[in-house]
Amino acid sequence: MRVAVWMVGAWLAVDAVSATAAEQDLAAVEIRTTPLTERIYLLVTDPPTAGNLAVSAGEDGIMLVDDTMMPITPRVKAAIAEIQEGEVAFVINTHFHFDHAGGNAAFGEEATIVAHSTVRKRLMEGREWGVVFIEGERPAAALPVLTFDESVTFHWNGETVDVIHFPDPSHTDGDLVVFFRDSNVVHTGDQYINRNGFPFIDLDVGGTAQGLRDNMAKLLEIIDDETTIIPGHGPLASKADLQWFHDVVAETIAYVEGEKRAGKTVEQIQEAGLPEAYEEVGSGFIPEAAWIQAVYTSLDM
Numbered sequence: 001m002r003v004a005v006w007m008v009g010a011w012l013a014v015d016a017v018s019a020t021a022a023e024q025d026l027a028a029v030e031i032r033t034t035p036l037t038e039r040i041y042l043l044v045t046d047p048p049t050a051g052n053l054a055v056s057a058g059e060d061g062i063m064l065v066d067d068t069m070m071p072i073t074p075r076v077k078a079a080i081a082e083i084q085e086g087e088v089a090f091v092i093n094t095h096f097h098f099d100h101a102g103g104n105a106a107f108g109e110e111a112t113i114v115a116h117s118t119v120r121k122r123l124m125e126g127r128e129w130g131v132v133f134i135e136g137e138r139p140a141a142a143l144p145v146l147t148f149d150e151s152v153t154f155h156w157n158g159e160t161v162d163v164i165h166f167p168d169p170s171h172t173d174g175d176l177v178v179f180f181r182d183s184n185v186v187h188t189g190d191q192y193i194n195r196n197g198f199p200f201i202d203l204d205v206g207g208t209a210q211g212l213r214d215n216m217a218k219l220l221e222i223i224d225d226e227t228t229i230i231p232g233h234g235p236l237a238s239k240a241d242l243q244w245f246h247d248v249v250a251e252t253i254a255y256v257e258g259e260k261r262a263g264k265t266v267e268q269i270q271e272a273g274l275p276e277a278y279e280e281v282g283s284g285f286i287p288e289a290a291w292i293q294a295v296y297t298s299l300d301m
């Protein structure tokens, strides 16, 4: 499967053909903490390996958004303990992928894991992402215990926290964004990545490019110029950054759709490439050819 090959290339640290090297890479990963407000913290893996994390810490306790991968979780726990002592009360999974929900088993005994209903389903199927499966079964502690199909609101550490599932299948079939309303900080999961390259669409679980476009348009409607955006991967972003990303996604979908309607095959569109204006998007995360393939396939879904 072509996308799978590209994905392995995109995440060097988890290259499936080199498990030993991957474990060594993970052993060297450090967690960097950045306070964003008096109660919200950004945690990132250095070098960039897993998805970004958010922590809400305060009088009600600790809430964690995403939890990296099992080998990294002792360092995540140590970083959280530096912020505030005590157990993690809630873990929210933005989606099921291994680099976001892969650490669930390390937190499931102490925390209530919260996710979209499809995340539990995908984890029970043994998926890491797409059609890539783990060996053996996940422990029960890795499974979300509180699931829902739409959205849910927490009242936690003195603020409203909206956990929103926009309705369209997008990066996966169960993506959430976590909007700390009073702090004006939103964690987008992988529906938005702030890296060079295009977004990944997990077609194997029903993700679609146009769904990602429409969901990010909805997110743009509810945030403002002061909102701090924690993308699934990459540095912090602003509304203007997300708008640019949305526009690139929307315009390139429209381009591929037009070419497809004109009777072009996916290979012909890949060969010709996107218009020159999109060269600046780069190819670090998902290269242009993989994005064209994802869009072309999505248009039939």
Ligand SMILES: [Zn+2]
Pocket: 095, 097, 100, 171, 190
């Ligand atoms: Zn993902």
